[in-house]
Amino acid sequence: MTSGNPSAADLKAIFGTDRKPDAETTHRLGSFEVTMANGQITAIHRAGQEIARGLTYLLRDKDWATCPADSDMPHAAGKIDVQGRIDASGIAFSYSLTVEPDGHDALTVRSIGVAKSDFLANRIGLTILHPVPDTVGVPLEIRHLGGGHTQCQFPRHIQPSQPAFDIAALSYPLPDGATLQITFEATNPDGTPVCFEMEDQRNWGDASYKTYIGSLLDPWPFAVKAGAVFKQSIRIAVSPASKVRSKTRTTVHKPRPFRLPELGASIPLGQGPEALLNITHHGAPPAAFVSAYLRSDRIDPDDLQAIKDVAELLSCPLRLELEIHGKPKETVPQVARKIRGCGLNVAQILACPAPYLKSYQPGGDWPDVEPLEVFYARVRDGFPTAAIGGGMLTYFTEINRKWPPTDTIDFIGHAYCPIIHASDDKTILQNAATLPLMADTIAAHARGLPYDLISASLSMRSNPYGAVPVPNPEGRRMAMAQADPREGGAFAGLWMLAIAEKLGQTHARSFCVGALAGPASIYDACAKDGRRPSFDAFAALANLAGADRQTFDAEVARLRTTTYAQAWAALRHLHV
Template sequence: MHPNPSDAEALFGTDAAPPSPMAIRAGAFELAVDDGWLRHIHVGGTEILRGIGLTIRDDQWGTCLLQREETSAHRDDGTWVFRFEATTAGAGTLAAAFEARIRDGELTVTARLSSPGGFTTSRSGLVVLHPIEGVAGSPATVMHTDGGDEDGRFPDRISPGQPFFDIAAIRHQPRPGITVECAFEGDVFEMEDQRNWTDASFKTYNRPLAWPTPYRIEAGETVVQRVRVRIDGPASGDAPATPGERAVVPVHVDHDARSPLPALGMGHDLGEPVSETVRQTLAGIRPDHLQMRVDLRSRSAADHLRAAAAMLDDVGTGTGVNLGVILPDDAEPRAALQWLADTLEELGMAPSGVLALPAAYLRSHQPDGQWPGTATPDAVTEAVRGVFPHAAAGGGMLTYFTELNRCPPRGRIDFLTHATAAIVHAADDVSVMETLEALPHVFRSARAMVPTGTPYRVGMSAIGMWSNPYGVRTFDNRDRLRVPMARNDPRQTAQFAAAWNLGYYARARAAGVDAVALSSLGAPFPTMDARGLYPVFHVLRGLARAPRDRGVGTATGDPQRVDAVAWTRTDGRAELWIANRRPETTLVRIEGLDVKEVQCLDATVAASARGARDWMDRTAAMAVPEATLPPYGVRRVIGTAPGQEV
């Protein structure tokens, strides 16, 4: 079930409603056909593949939108068939024909690509996604194109490079009793660990990264690729149906499971103007700290710092500052940092932490590729320590976990940091919400890079991308569509982002992350505009007011549907925030908490919440433990431990 088109703007920030998936059961397979992809492929109630689809990348690694011209799905003589034909939108034309068939316990997917005038691409072809839960760390056998076999494992910690190369077929057991083999034809395939980019999958794709890009599909050339999925397990037609969604999701509050909450920060790009809405955001949310990025390549860097100092003085929230510093590649790091320290001292700004990197490290580099000839990140960290003796000297990256994983700190650091973005590879609603599943893997892998006890601070993170390490720019999104690698994702303005951000914070808290910066004061990830507040504003304002040393445990009966975070208030009562990650209504039952008051944040109250900074403070008395969460809805619940008198 999907929201009505009239709700699309409130839910997604765009009037482009999401596609409606088509549920299929054929032979041993259960799956959904969603926007041309085969998703969540199950056998015997177990997800064996996260998806199979066709991806077309342009010469800058941007994902080309496909305009599907013909789509059909039918059964014929015991065979289920799904087909579509499509062409790329924009400059250059690539014609694609996609066909999926299920017969006799085998799923076969074929793609045919051609271009009337030639097409320049970084990668075009079939993609197979393996899920991460139950697969990460498990054995796999890879058959190579020369006929040899390789016994290995899907990585447990996130692999910075490709786990497997030259894949003719890969075989694994998603659970005892079911063996899945995926065989590939038509090109050379390899696998990457997409958890690097917070995708919840391992991706097998065509054309090795070591080969030159971009490349041409010439006029008159036809590329044919094929994937065959074979199952050794339940007999065809005998697979039990995948479990239906339970009517009620329990949410349990454990008052004895106490641990700190992450400090909540927000980003602030000093190249963006300090508008009135920026000031209102800072005053309204009052985050624990700001993750400020200053680019010393800019001739206006001093003016940018001056504007930030004036904003902090005027608003007067006492918010701390962590600096992310971009150094010119040709600068001597200590001299550039000394200029920055002198400027900050004149302005009365004393950052609590500093991470500095040469600009070349805003780009992504393959682990075995050519690395910049600038000062190394470790050398710059030591320069920071000398110039800013009273600030923590950070190690890590200003961009994303991928870049950190490929270049982890080797020297002494005072904290580890990186950011994340949810739309590097895919921008549909399902994939974006599934990035939350990858966060525990990211946090665990990052922690393993540094000595135990090293503070871990996640930098400015959001659905959109503030920077593109994989191309020359982030991608224009003036039409407010769901576009990968876009700076301005429309869901930032809508209910979807409220649920996603609460889920992000809940996972950071469960992983023991010390601090996390979500959204930004202004562009690129604002929480309000001149017309009013976005739903994410209310979530961040609520989280910012939580006592950091009073977190209590939560557990949800279905983490793929519901997220929760809770703490003990200064008045002794407990406060619980719940988010529905799904596009359909979900019923939850609260356990371990006697409910006293509730307030809602969802599309039905969007107009009222937009104009009321204190919207989530306007709780109403309620004494029942069940709550209905509309699509992507958020609930604030206040109560007491069972039997507690406050």
């Protein structure tokens, strides 16, 4: 693959699509290097130091999906100008973005957005990302819209709610001892001032904290009328380090002795027959266990039989992930009888009440669900020989907002998807850095309990933040996509290796990546051998269970120079 003009075949082999990654350009503005891609700021550096992991203009629709934008960057001397347009799902919107130096050590980003139609939105405007791990635990000063100040720090353990509210300015030290000052200004269409707010994006699997326009405390979605104008700006300024530098930074994550967790093979909802067909026709991968996803209201005997056959063919214990719909008192015994009736020998199960498949703000209105202690007791009664898990079938966000009672469960788990907020190649690989921080937070809440990452995939298997994951018939790189095209390319294999490398630094007992069927499948019936490139990474990781750092690194190096040589040459500059 030539870096300048890769062929469609090369792109397909690496990314599972012949769509090129967004081209990046770097612009020197004062003392800053501003990297742009697809009309958005993807990074800001100064003196080789990362100042921001992104500074973007986004419109999030009523389901929190990011509306795709088309943009132009007309030539402008000494500054960056962007003209953007959104026309999707009944939303018409245009915006302009200007980035220019304000002296040598300051940079200002200004935006004006104009609604061209009536629509509902959850967020419109500027967002800045503070990079992890550089900012974790760092002292932080907040100036509020009314003029008051708060002294705090970027949280170490991942926060379920916003760590900072009512933000007009932020100030904190950089790794080299300099001070970064960020000032925010914004007005509503009616001219009233708007504050910014911060969330701990690690909660969603992003390697950053995010400061964004508006507040999650305000009602959403909100109605936008055609003609509404949104004005905002962010100013970034750096003050040089003093000659005497104080010690303000602490160790973020102390890695344990490296040990690779055992790897399981996933069967997505309703995909038992397809999984069985794949391993029968195209070869069975090694795996420590099989993990099948079920819904209590969609139990299919043919699906259960196929799941049983897969576990027997792989000579693996069976784990279940189970949505409980309806009243648990009635539903749990009913579904347990159906599962036992098909002869499934369940080694462990993580069940979840259906209302908890959606996400709720920590201080918001939660559904009326029986206490989890009672719920887990029902599950244990239904599956008396199985280990009973607590946690969520969705993502870390949800478990961090509703911790299970640890004295009633045998293990704890959640799923992971790296494209909840952004879907570019670099962000996906960067986001793997959050996994050790998730594990640290899990350990703080559930000391001594085994920890399983029950699912990790590039494609979003469920959407707790909206109706469903976003359909992706054109195979684009998009946030919250139901099917990510990179599952079909070598990218997925390299991503699996990156996930495993981070998990090996934690106390995680097991993990699942990819799947035996569905969007994240390691199989492709159209391929010559029926397998996607990710099959090789999956098989290698399964065989490496319990491996130390030296053994793991040697196998990764082998794969990068053989199976994934072409992809590694194209992507190695993105690995962090």
